[in-house]
Amino acid sequence: FDHEKVTVIFVLGGPGAGKGTQCERLVNDFSFSHLSAGDLLRAEQDRPESQYGQLIRTAIREGTIVPMEVTVKLLENAMGDVIASKAGSDDGWKDGKGRFLIDGFPRKMDQAEKFEQDVCQGSLVLFFTTTEEVMLKRLLKRGETSGREDDNIESIKKRFVTYRDQTMPVIEYYAKEDRVAEIDSSPSVDEVYAVTKAAIAKVFA
Ligand code: UP5
Numbered sequence: 079f080d081h082e083k084v085t086v087i088f089v090l091g092g093p094g095a096g097k098g099t100q101c102e103r104l105v106n107d108f109s110f111s112h113l114s115a116g117d118l119l120r121a122e123q124d125r126p127e128s129q130y131g132q133l134i135r136t137a138i139r140e141g142t143i144v145p146m147e148v149t150v151k152l153l154e155n156a157m158g159d160v161i162a163s164k165a166g167s168d169d170g171w172k173d174g175k176g177r178f179l180i181d182g183f184p185r186k187m188d189q190a191e192k193f194e195q196d197v198c199q200g201s202l203v204l205f206f207t208t209t210e211e212v213m214l215k216r217l218l219k220r221g222e223t224s225g226r227e228d229d230n231i232e233s234i235k236k237r238f239v240t241y242r243d244q245t246m247p248v249i250e251y252y253a254k255e256d257r258v259a260e261i262d263s264s265p266s267v268d269e270v271y272a273v274t275k276a277a278i279a280k281v282f283a
């Protein structure tokens with residue numbers, strides 16, 4: 079697809095900060111397509127003919143980051159699929175540009191560099207932030223029903239470490255470039271969304 083014709087917002091924040099929840103709300107109010115890197119990896123892991131199934135399963139359980147080539151390719155393919163499915167349909171994408179919320183990515187510096195080199199620049203990083211205590215509570219609660227193999231205390235602790243060591247530097251990098259909108263995601267979903275919506279509306283009227 080034509081890489082000039084997409085606008086990308088990266089959505090970052092710790093495990094359980096509320097990235098997916100807020101993205102769903104944004105999709106309802108703005109013409110975004112939401113792509114969660116974690117969801118794409120889980121779908122790839124479940125594809126019987128995938129050569130990456132075991133690699134992804136282990137990384138997710140251990141809270142480590144899947145080699146960036148795999149994730150960037152999945153994202154690029156998914157973006158291409160969305161664009162192809164919208165071809166000629168004029169479903170409201172403004173100025174002919176496909177708008178994407180890329181959720182949970184880039185969570186390591188090498189991914190950020192690769193994506194921005196091969197695909198496109200991110201216009202903005204939505205950064206959801208709250209305490210580990212809050213995130214832990216949310217994830218353990220979700221774990222009661224989610225079936226996610228990483229919603230258990232051992233995996234969650236490892237995810238926190240990876241987030242601190244690998245993902246925070248990515249956020250700091252974008253913050254230096256003044257491309258970050260930081261949002262406290264401790265309050266209720268509605269309260270967080272009100273702030274999120276305003277931050278997006280400021281950029282994409
Ligand atoms: N909830 C949400 N907001 C709330 C609020 N304001 N008040 C009260 N409750 C709230 O929310 C989590 C839970 O909290 C839900 O039950 C929700 O109802 C509630 P959610 O919106 O799902 O949070 P989110 O930030 O999306 O949490 P998630 O667990 O998805 O974050 P992770 O970043 O850990 O998971 P992700 O799927 O992105 O990645 C999983 C793994 O995939 C990674 O650990 C890694 O191993 C791998 N991965 C890569 O290797 N590379 C990548 O590029 C991406 C992922």
Ligand code: MG
Nearest residue numbers: 097098114116
């Ligand atoms: Mg998520």
